[in-house]
Amino acid sequence: MLSLKDEQRGDVVLKTSLPPLAGYLRNHAHWIPVGFKPLVVRPLDSGTYRLQLPEFGALGFQLAPQMALRQIEDDECHYRLVSVPMPELDYEVSFDGLFRLAPTPGSVGVFWEVRFALALEAPGFLQMLPQAMVQGAAQAAVRAMTSSVCHSLVDNICRDYRSQIREG
Numbered sequence: 571m572l573s574l575k576d577e578q579r580g581d582v583v584l585k586t587s588l589p590p591l592a593g594y595l596r597n598h599a600h601w602i603p604v605g606f607k608p609l610v611v612r613p614l615d616s617g618t619y620r621l622q623l624p625e626f627g628a629l630g631f632q633l634a635p636q637m638a639l640r641q642i643e644d645d646e647c648h649y650r651l652v653s654v655p656m657p658e659l660d661y662e663v664s665f666d667g668l669f670r671l672a673p674t675p676g677s678v679g680v681f682w683e684v685r686f687a688l689a690l691e692a693p694g695f696l697q698m699l700p701q702a703m704v705q706g707a708a709q710a711a712v713r714a715m716t717s718s719v720c721h722s723l724v725d726n727i728c729r730d731y732r733s734q735i736r737e738g
Contacts, residue, residue: 572692572708576716579683582728586735588646588673591680594731595649595669598641605727609719617641618654626715629707631693637663647671661690682724686716 584591594601602619603611610622618640625634638654651667664687672679696704 572688572690572705574688574690574705574709574712576686576709576713577684578686578716578720579681580721580724581679581681582724583677583679584728584731585677586731587676588671588678590735591671591678591731592646594734595641596643601727601730602639602641604730605723606719607722607726614638614654620656623719624715626711629696629699629704631696631708633661633690635659635661635663635688637665639665639667647673661688663688682720684716684720686712688712 598617598619599613606621609624612620614620618638620636620638623635623637625632636656636659638656639651640654642650642652644650647670649669649671651665653663653665656663664685666685668681668683670681672681692704
């Protein structure tokens, strides 16, 4: 069994006040599909979305995992994205994301963090290789994919939010 994990975090400052940014984040039906572009995002039910993550791989094995996410608003300064189990898959994906908003006069600091985990059975041909090598190569591939998705998500959300504010 391969157990692959990655954590990403960062922060950004938006020149805005808290109420419009909190309102934007409450509208997950808009920002989740926009934020995760170019990934395919499909609504499953009220507040839950299925995402097709980018294909990644190592040592001749490729995987394009899927996951389901739900947004939870703890309060107007804390928004979480959490994974929803998808029992039909032959692997397990766990996603725990947080946007923490810190308002200051004239701006809002946005701290974000993501914890991603993927557990799957290594295909037979990979089981013949040294497991430390397989784990290391797969871990590096997951880290690269997670980093790309997270930074794209934050950039897309900031760009879209700024355009929404200019239009509004």
